[in-house]
Amino acid sequence: MASVDVTASSSSSSSSSSTIKGSYYPSWTTDFTPSDIDTTLFSHIFYAFLSPSNITFKFELPEPMAAALSNFTTTLRFASPPVKTVLSIGGAGDAPTALLAEVASSPSSRKDFINSSVEVARKFGFDGLDLDWEWPKNPKEMDDLAHLLREWRLVITEEARATKQPPLLLTAAVYFASDFFLDPVYRMYPVADIRENLDWINAMCYDYHGAWDTSATGAQAAFFDPKSNLSSIHGLNSWLWAGMPRKQIVMGLPLYARTWELKDPNVTEIGAPAVKPGPGGGLLTYSEVQVFNRNNSATVVYDAETVSTYSFSGTSWVGYDDVASAMVKIGLAQALGLRGYFFWALSFETxxxxxxxASRAWILDD
Incomplete structure (x- = not known):
């Protein structure tokens, strides 16, 4: 088992920085509304997602979207207790990725995008903005990201000074590691600019394995991996080694599983040979995992080596985090001195x- 490195970069942020207990709210979920959120469990809820126009690079909101944003922030502002809201921009997929790359590519498009984002956040009462660019695909786009963050922070600071309001939060969802060491085109995040201009990063510590690799099962959110660097400890330490302060790193946890169909139902360990995606077409929410386990009398295994859980029944194999593995990860994140944690995503558990x-397990240090 890899060791938890607690001697890497020291934080330039105050140790009294407030703990982040976050989760993303998938806006397309029709049977789960903002009023269904238990706000006693969270400090920040991220509205996922909003995208600018691919022509003007501004946010042009039709009436239904405007109403949804207003309902989201109003509901959570007046909840008991209230919770801070952050508007997340982008998301996974080729279209939002290409659009954000275009936005960031020139001073004029960055200006239009930034000004419009701040205007929308203030208009609808958000406490902050979050960038989910998955992912800048080359060194040039990483440079563009640095320009975008510097200019964004400047506008936020000037707007707060002019309006005498608290500055908007500015965060980003990022790759689990500070560099893309697995990709043919090696590139690294502009860590100095991220450190100086973001309040914190949401490190996406999941999707290390999935049905895109049908040859073998895998711990999709392994905290440790004795066989590779596809692990949360490697990714988090890479951010620390690159100079990211501990109190500006928030660890991501998945509320969903990756699944496979086993080649041999008698070979069931992590890394067992597989032939195709499993139940749910390769993905189940945590609620669906519980139904699968119950309906199939599945065998459930906690794997201490990777800090993950998996279950199997017949040839179906499901890898996920349950309460046990998630709580160990919460403790490890605190041992690293991180700012907190977030989940993808609300509505995936009942x-x-x-x-x-998780909310009970994180020992408050603020």
Missing amino acids: EWQISSQ
Whole structure:
């Protein structure tokens, strides 16, 4: 088992920085509304996602979208207790990725995008803005990201001074590691600019394995991996080694599983040979995992080596985090001195099993 490195970069932020207990709200979920959120469990909720126009690079909101944003912030502002809201821009997929690359590519498009984002955040009462660019694909786009963050922070600072309001938060969802060491085109995040201009980063510590690799099962959010650097400890330490302060790093946890169909139902360990995606076409929410386990009398295994859980029944194999593995990860994140954690995503669990345990497990240091 790899060791938890607690001697890497020291934080330039105050140790009293408020703990982040975050989760992303998928706006397309029709059977889960902002009023369904238990705000006692979270400090920040991220509205996912909004995208600018691919022509003007501004946010042009039709009436239904405007109403949804207003309902989201109003509901959570007046909840008991209230929770801070952050508007997340972008998301996974080729279209938002290409659009954000275009936005960041020139001073004029960055200016239009930034000004419009701040205007929308203020108009609808958000406490901050979050950039989910998955991912800048080459060194030039990483440079563009640095320009975008510097200019964004400047506008936020000037707007707060002019309006005498608290400055908007500025965060980003980022790759689990500070560099793309697995890709043919090697590139690294502009860590100095991220450190200086973002309040914190949401490191996406999941999707290390999935049905895109049908040859073998895998711990999709392994905290440790004795066989490779596809692990949260490697990714988090890479951010620390690159100079990111601990109190500006928030660790991501998945509320969903990756699944496979086993080649041999008698070979069931992590890394077992597989032939195709499993139940749910390769993905199940945590609620669906519980149904699968119950309906199939599945065998459930906690793997201490990777800090992950998996279950299997027949040839179906499901890898995920349950309460046990998630709580160990919460403890490890605190041992690293991180700012907090976030989940992808709200509505993926019922009765708040993992979220409630995580909120209790994080020992407040502020």
